[in-house]
Amino acid sequence: MRDVADASGVSVKTVSRVVNGEPGVKPEVRDRVSAAAARLDYRHNLAASNLRRNAARTGVIGVLVQDVANSFSASLLRALEDAMRPHQMLLLAASLDETTAREQYIVENLISRRVDGLVLVPASARQDYLAPEIRRNFPIVFADRAPRGIDTDSVAIDHRLGGRMAVAHLLAHGHRRIAVLTDTETIATARDRRAGARDAFAAHGVEVPGDLVRSGVGSEELAGAAVNALRELPDPPTAIFSGRNTISKGVIRALTQRGERDSVAVVGFDDFPMSDVLGLSVIRQDVAQLGAAVGERLLARLSGDQSPPRHDLLSPQLIMRGSGEIPPSEISPPEPSA
């Protein structure tokens, strides 16, 4: 900047004014400075500029998701980006892979970089380590999962309601032997979805088929194996609630291989690309809506909203595409008419 000042025969302060588009500079001088800046390949240094600035804003939001490559995280990222764009804010994104240690490391790193706010899909069970930031009113919004150990804004899908909707739908179609496949118990969303499934059984006065409820189904492969094992049972399930899109993929793949795509009902949690072509009925969580809501909350905090933390729940939606509407096949167990 000094070089530009020297080259155009003005003071640094004037260059600063020109660079920042501040008023009160003679057009002639402005042009001279701009020309010098261009000629010298001058690049404004935002970091230095923010250092002295009063209301220092870096214009960067840190976003920690499970994996930027999975469609849920990617859509969330995109929705956030769209929410932030009008405010000229960019996203510093990182994948956590459900690693607690990395979560904390990245958060600290981002805070050192003075991001203006944080969006967190936590991998950790508790986030007590964020207490100091909460105390100083640093904007943090949790997405998809609620905070534990601290209190700050969160926006999440109502996973429990979704699980309930899925199983209720299958029950309404006459199924009683309904398998429930969910991810590891340590994952809150998996627990919630399973709890929702139990809610549905209870609400319909149906006993939970204990032998068909499997958790810890953490991959496509495990899902496929579970389907094979379940279908080999003496009294196999006539329907499957798959609690996550990776599980749904494994389920469909396995059923396809077994030639049972049209005889076993499936409702999946999470929509994914091409599920319509596959005819898969799903509980859809509107990720774009989630991201928009998270963005809105964050923007409110950024503009000084000091109200108590809110915990919003978004309702998921049942999309019927055929697989969830398959009736119970073969030897359906005796069923008490409601």
Added chain:
Amino acid sequence: MRDVADASGVSVKTVSRVVNGEPGVKPEVRDRVSAAAARLDYRHNLAASNLRRNAARTGVIGVLVQDVANSFSASLLRALEDAMRPHQMLLLAASLDETTAREQYIVENLISRRVDGLVLVPASARQDYLAPEIRRNFPIVFADRAPRGIDTDSVAIDHRLGGRMAVAHLLAHGHRRIAVLTDTETIATARDRRAGARDAFAAHGVEVPGDLVRSGVGSEELAGAAVNALRELPDPPTAIFSGRNTISKGVIRALTQRGERDSVAVVGFDDFPMSDVLGLSVIRQDVAQLGAAVGERLLARLSGDQSPPRHDLLSPQLIMRGSGEIPPSEISPPEPSA
């Protein structure tokens, strides 16, 4: 930092040493300083720290892709993240939506933020505006598309080869009436893939079926419409090369609706989730490999590699899943044996 220094009765310089883990501080003092820092909720300011540092590195790479939500961009992002993680570098990601203006705006913004390097999947036709950065050896690697107007590293899939492979595969299965659906002409990859298709026709001595070659197919809807139009022709195509995954989706959807999934051969460019379950034969570009290669190039530049720019091409791969191996149906036109 001064506060921490005062609170622990040492100089700022010593605090700096502790914070940065520099050697030459008595353990006792170190502990005292750390305690004070924790007590005061001190947060190191990386921006200020980099300002004075000699080999200033922000530890941030700017990544500009089409859309962080699409699976290609998302996978690229992830592969880059993995490449950068061991070097403690984070990603500042932005979607361009094929908008030239936004590309330049974001690039300038990122440079002002002093990112250490840039990865660009350009939306613009030419990138002359980057000339000053190239001149000062600023690390920029182009992904998936080669630079125009400047010379800097690039790593891309060989789209032309891929297009050629796809059509050659269909020709080998006896098809002659092969539709070629590609995106807008202004997109280089679309041009390349179509050129590859023409290469294949030429190599097999088959005249290009001009009425079946459609470009400007920029969405699922347009792809579906194109399929419907083509299949209504007096002499309809018996096979379709769809030049992009969104096109493939539209094609499959349309063929499914028409009940022609098993009678019309399809080879798509770009793999996507569940395409295996759909039985879609595709030309797969290994995005993870692409991202890793881009990351490697960037890291090389970051560690001072001054060699001339390289333009690497990665070969795509043909994945046979059934749809591309369907033989020509019905009234196949008279075919000269090669």
Added chain:
DNA sequence: TTGAAAGCGCTACCAG
């Protein structure tokens, strides 16, 4: 309309 001086939070350099 312009500029000089001070200082943002931190590290380099050298002195002790």
Added chain:
DNA sequence: CTGGTAGCGCTTTCAA
């Protein structure tokens, strides 16, 4: 092993 001083590139404050 520790500390003072200068200065990174910029903005603020205030004076001209």
